[in-house]
Amino acid sequence: MKSRAHLFASAMRLFVRCFRLGRRRGQNKLIRRLRELWSYGRLCLKSLFYNSFTNSDTIIDSLFEPIYWLVDHITRWFGVAFVFLVIVLTSSIVLIVYICLLPLILHTYSLAWILWHIFYGHWNLLMIVFHYYKAARTSPGYPPQIKSDIPSVSICRKCITPKPARTHHCSICNRCILKMDHHCPWLNNCVGHFNHRYFFSFCLFMTMGCVYCSISSRNMFIDAYNAVETYYQTPPPPYTSKERIFHKCVIYLWVLCSSVALALGGLTLWHAMLISRGETSIERHINRKEQHRMQKKGKTFRNPFNYGRLHNWKVFLGVETRSHWLTRVLLPSGHPPYGDGLTWTHYPISTRNTMLAI
């Protein structure tokens, strides 16, 4: 009897132990399962957003993405309005020159001066119209979207395509641009490899045109300004409404041309300096950073696209012979730039006396 009770007690103890053990194993299994689910959820979340290029810049870019999107879209729409503004303002100046300035030149100047004004004014106008049209309508150049053997320096994070040297992504055009300089809202186009010369020539000839108009109309401006000053005297001066419109048109002509000459002249000089150094606007910032970085290491930075001042200009303008200074620079010319904008290894003009001045 005693042994039976002992056997029963032993069986009960074993059962209770097994039950406790089972409960602990069940708890561990539940915790493990929950941990697995948590890890799986995190992995799923990361797989949606993670790539090997993710860093703090990417996160900040992502946070500011809606603002960038808004600015880019506004700039895109403003581009159309800006082009319209350029055409309207330029046309208004040309109209005032024909109506107000040209009759005065024809009546007061000698024949030689009249001929010079007619020749220079029309040549300048032709160069402005030609280069503006070409700069706005010529594609700046895009890298191929398909896989190719073209040497690339990095991958565009937006296009997910290889980027050749000097290529940068334009967030307004939403694509990569060959030898990108900047996006110009006044052209509603990017300035890149194939229209850089047209852009610079437009800036240069527009500045020259504005300087010409400002200088030619300065005496008329002084007279018109003095006349307007007397408008509010008593008794009022006997100017007809036609004369008053004439005064205001001359003041508008001089103020607008002088302001544009100053602003655009500064921009043209800046771009001339960049071209002399064989840099684009974007490369100027990159090269300056690189220069400081190399300086700290005690090394000297050399721009691989700088062929020397004169050669940089020859490459930029496409001048191979002396006659090209006339036919390709001083006259409207639609010749394409050297190279395809994809590879940048050698000095493109092959002449006997050419020396690389890197």
Ligand SMILES: [Zn+2]
């Ligand atoms: Zn891109």
Ligand SMILES: [Zn+2]
């Ligand atoms: Zn662009």
